[in-house]
Amino acid sequence: MLRDILQGLSQIVTNVGAMTLFFVRVIMQVPRALLRPGLIVYQVHNAGALSLVIIMTCGLFVGMVLGLQGYDLLARFGSESALGSGAALALLKELGPVITSLLFAGRAGTALASEIGLMKATDQLVAMEIMAVDPFRRVVAPRFIGGVIALPLLTMIFIAIGIFGVQLIGVQQLGVEQGTFWSQMRGSVKLHDVWEGVIKGCVFGIACSLVAVYEGYTAEPTAEGVGRATTRTVVISAVLTLILDYMITAVML
Amino acid sequence: MTNTVNTNIGASNNNLVELRDVHYSVGGRAIFKGLTIAIPRGKITAIMGPSGTGKTTLLRLITGQIHATRGDVLVDGKEVSRLNQQQLYAMRQRMGMLFQNGALLTDVSVYENVAFPVREHTKLSEELIRQLVLTKLQTVGLRGAYNLMPSELSGGMARRVALARAMVRDPELLIYDEPFAGLDPISMGVVLRLIRKMNEALAVTSIVVSHDVEEIAQVADLSYILAGGQVVATGTPKELKDDKSELVRQFMNGLADGPVAFHYPAGDYHAELMS
Numbered sequence: 001m002l003r004d005i006l007q008g009l010s011q012i013v014t015n016v017g018a019m020t021l022f023f024v025r026v027i028m029q030v031p032r033a034l035l036r037p038g039l040i041v042y043q044v045h046n047a048g049a050l051s052l053v054i055i056m057t058c059g060l061f062v063g064m065v066l067g068l069q070g071y072d073l074l075a076r077f078g079s080e081s082a083l084g085s086g087a088a089l090a091l092l093k094e095l096g097p098v099i100t101s102l103l104f105a106g107r108a109g110t111a112l113a114s115e116i117g118l119m120k121a122t123d124q125l126v127a128m129e130i131m132a133v134d135p136f137r138r139v140v141a142p143r144f145i146g147g148v149i150a151l152p153l154l155t156m157i158f159i160a161i162g163i164f165g166v167q168l169i170g171v172q173q174l175g176v177e178q179g180t181f182w183s184q185m186r187g188s189v190k191l192h193d194v195w196e197g198v199i200k201g202c203v204f205g206i207a208c209s210l211v212a213v214y215e216g217y218t219a220e221p222t223a224e225g226v227g228r229a230t231t232r233t234v235v236i237s238a239v240l241t242l243i244l245d246y247m248i249t250a251v252m253l
Numbered sequence: 254m255t256n257t258v259n260t261n262i263g264a265s266n267n268n269l270v271e272l273r274d275v276h277y278s279v280g281g282r283a284i285f286k287g288l289t290i291a292i293p294r295g296k297i298t299a300i301m302g303p304s305g306t307g308k309t310t311l312l313r314l315i316t317g318q319i320h321a322t323r324g325d326v327l328v329d330g331k332e333v334s335r336l337n338q339q340q341l342y343a344m345r346q347r348m349g350m351l352f353q354n355g356a357l358l359t360d361v362s363v364y365e366n367v368a369f370p371v372r373e374h375t376k377l378s379e380e381l382i383r384q385l386v387l388t389k390l391q392t393v394g395l396r397g398a399y400n401l402m403p404s405e406l407s408g409g410m411a412r413r414v415a416l417a418r419a420m421v422r423d424p425e426l427l428i429y430d431e432p433f434a435g436l437d438p439i440s441m442g443v444v445l446r447l448i449r450k451m452n453e454a455l456a457v458t459s460i461v462v463s464h465d466v467e468e469i470a471q472v473a474d475l476s477y478i479l480a481g482g483q484v485v486a487t488g489t490p491k492e493l494k495d496d497k498s499e500l501v502r503q504f505m506n507g508l509a510d511g512p513v514a515f516h517y518p519a520g521d522y523h524a525e526l527m528s
Contacts, residue, residue: 115360118359119358119359122354122356122359123352123353123354123356124356124357124358124359126318126352126356127350127352127356127357127358129318129345130316130318130345130348130350131345131369131370131373131418132342132343132345132346132370132373132374133369133370133373133374134338134342138373
């Protein structure tokens with residue numbers, strides 16, 4: 001039992017170390033990868049634009065649920081007018097970055113991991129190496145940068161659509177006064193709160209993209225190995241998102 | 254049983270690739286036990302041997318993907334394991350390799366696959382790249398397929414595109430890993446002629462790893478047969494064909510019985526069936 005625990009711990013430490021080294025290797029390739037903006041734009045499109053529908057749909061429904069629940073809760077204290085500010089703060093500081101990150105891990109992260117894993121399984125990465133093209137520069141770094149750019153943008157879109165959803169339910173359906181809704185929001189949301197959302201989006205972007213490219217690159221080059229890497233991408237990204245969320249919140253509050 | 258390796262290892266200038274007393278093990282299992290091979294410049298050298306003798310591993314050693322546990326792997330006189338990444342990439346730019354499965358990039362078209370090494374390493378104009386790519390595709394008979402995606406190609410077509418990609422920068426050394434596997438007789442003939450043509454017209458040094466004894470015999474200047482982690486026979490295809498050793502005869506004639514066991518070690522067949 002103790003041996004198993006120690007073995008598990010040693011495995012975790014080994015993985016964290018390997019991922020850190022991988023991160024350093026990716027970061028070292030970032031300046032060279034930036035010289036090929038076309039590749040990065042393509043990856044932002046892949047990770048970002050192709051995730052837009054799912055992000056917008058979820059943002060809308062999360063906002064609508066927040067409108068219903070928020071109104072119900074605030075109505076108990078007779079503070080329905082605070083719906084706008086409450087919902088905006090919740091979306092900006094927590095729900096927006098966290099849910100977007102979880103959705104990103106499920107949509108773009110898995111796509112990245114399985115794509116790189118399959119490239120490995122079909123010898124495409126080795127073929128690049130033999131053609132004297134560094135897969136880190138050509139494959140890993142552009143995908144990493146694409147994810148890091150895409151996630152904060154998706155987070156902001158999620159938040160905007162979410163606020164629209166809150167407004168749709170709170171103002172249009174439940175009758176919160178339009179002017180109060182927006183003025184309360186403007187009054188209580190500070191620039192610091194917006195930054196918190198942006199910073200979380202960036203940090204989650206780095207974490208989720210790193211996990212995805214790392215898992216894909218280190219996947220066992222078999223169908224089973226790629227499947228396992230894809231699953232691990234979602235699980236590790238989700239856990240990492242929530243841990244990092246707590247840490248950033250604790251620092252920024 | 255073992256023929257004398259009659260290549261002159263010492264004459265580095267004549268050999269583009271040399272392996273000297275190479276040992277390589279994976280997970281405690283010895284793949285090579287003192288392998289010595291010389292690949293002469295401008296010649297077609299075949300590497301043959303039963304499955305699992307490490308033929309692909311040999312190619313990985315030559316291309317610097319893995320390093321020998323002991324011994325020297327020299328390409329153009331330089332020890333591959335001592336090259337840094339920049340030097341290794343510079344060396345690889347002078348190589349072309351045809352993978353067993355083609356290893357085409359699946360997210361871009363046939364045209365872009367062939368253009369890939371040119372775009373990555375040169376700043377040639379689009380017009381020049383187009384001419385280069387179409388010329389190479391014409392050589393392998395797939396100019397008309399330039400717009401297709403790799404998923405739309407048959408296995409043989411993918412291999413021919415990969416061959417065009419391997420040749421596109423006119424490398425000094427072309428490495429073919431099982432180039433004939435899965436090809437129809439027409440494509441096989443084309444690939445055979447291409448290997449010969451590349452060698453004759455451009456003096457390209459070629460290493461061909463293959464099981465196809467008959468096909469190899471048509472193009473190879475020199476053949477090595479590997480078994481048990483060592484070279485067991487070497488010579489021209491004709492010399493190997495006339496070789497009297499049991500292993501060479503078994504391999505060259507495709508016999509099930511001989512020093513190389515066809516069956517994986519197992520218990521008594523009848524006893525197991527009846528149990």
